[in-house]
Amino acid sequence: MKNIVVTYKSHYGTTKQYAQWIAEELGATLLERKEATPAELQKYDLVIHGGGLYASGILGIDLVVKNPINNLIVFTVGMANPETTDYTEIVHKNIPEGLREKTKVFHLRGGMDYGKLSLPHRGMMAMMKKMTIDKKAEAELTDEDIAFKDSYGGNVHFIDRASIAPLIQYAQEL
Template sequence: MNNIAVVYQSHYGTTKKYAEWIAQALDADLLNRKKVSVSELSQYGMIIYGGGLYAGGLLGIDLVSKSKFKHLVVFTVGLADPKIMDYSEIMAKAFPNQAYQHDQVYHFRGGINYQKLTFLHRGLMTLLKKTVEKKSDSEISAEGKAILETYGKKIDFTYKEMISPLTSYVKEVLV
């Protein structure tokens, strides 16, 4: 067992892709959130948790947000451009206990393929699009703009180079 665990939860694969890249770059164990327990994670010196952003929340974050680890790094994967997206509400919701927080958070841009969405997710995206379209341009958030720009398309914004700040940070901490 390595000293680092990269744990992820992904619906459609972009979060998993980033988790695989991070695990490979750090020679870390790669673990699916649905198949691991908090007690198993407590054996690691550092946990890197990745989850997709859905409906204003971070997928599967409860696994790590309610437990204390020596080091916890979090990464999110969403459709909106991280350079213009405000994640403060999402992270406050993910970590409501102010006594325990993550070491660092990184935000990566994922992708979407409407052909692979479940019926439910396709319906939700249609509702979101209609809601966003009713707003004036000045009222549309970065997430809303991403929905309008990508609706109905197959888009992949994942880039391996995006993990570099995260992996550099982890290497510095564990030296």
């Protein structure tokens, strides 16, 4: 693939950082979601879209699922550990069935600085904690629950440039 674009939508910067690294590694054009148009995407042989995960939604995914794209890679960025998290429901909710089979999806781990969260996002995190973590007995907590509980209200970052290697390899092999 010679002509590649990386699009992204990021609230707090971790998805943007991954998108920058991916574009750099592949020699691709980098476009923030608000700059990208369906007509612009048609100029590229491969579109790679990155979006942060919020309430099981992938930010900016509408751009690539509502417009025909021949070669599509999607990467998500969230707090959960991709090695132990099942993203099937999120993928099914965000990528239509006909497109799902043609789209390769990668999941990357981001970070969170509670001090920088918007009021609505802080409220969502508090509600999530109350509805899941606070209702479970200590013995029922999963590793993900414990990590969430331990990091709640703080500043934690798992962003790692090395984690993009499988995506880069896949894109180069197309």
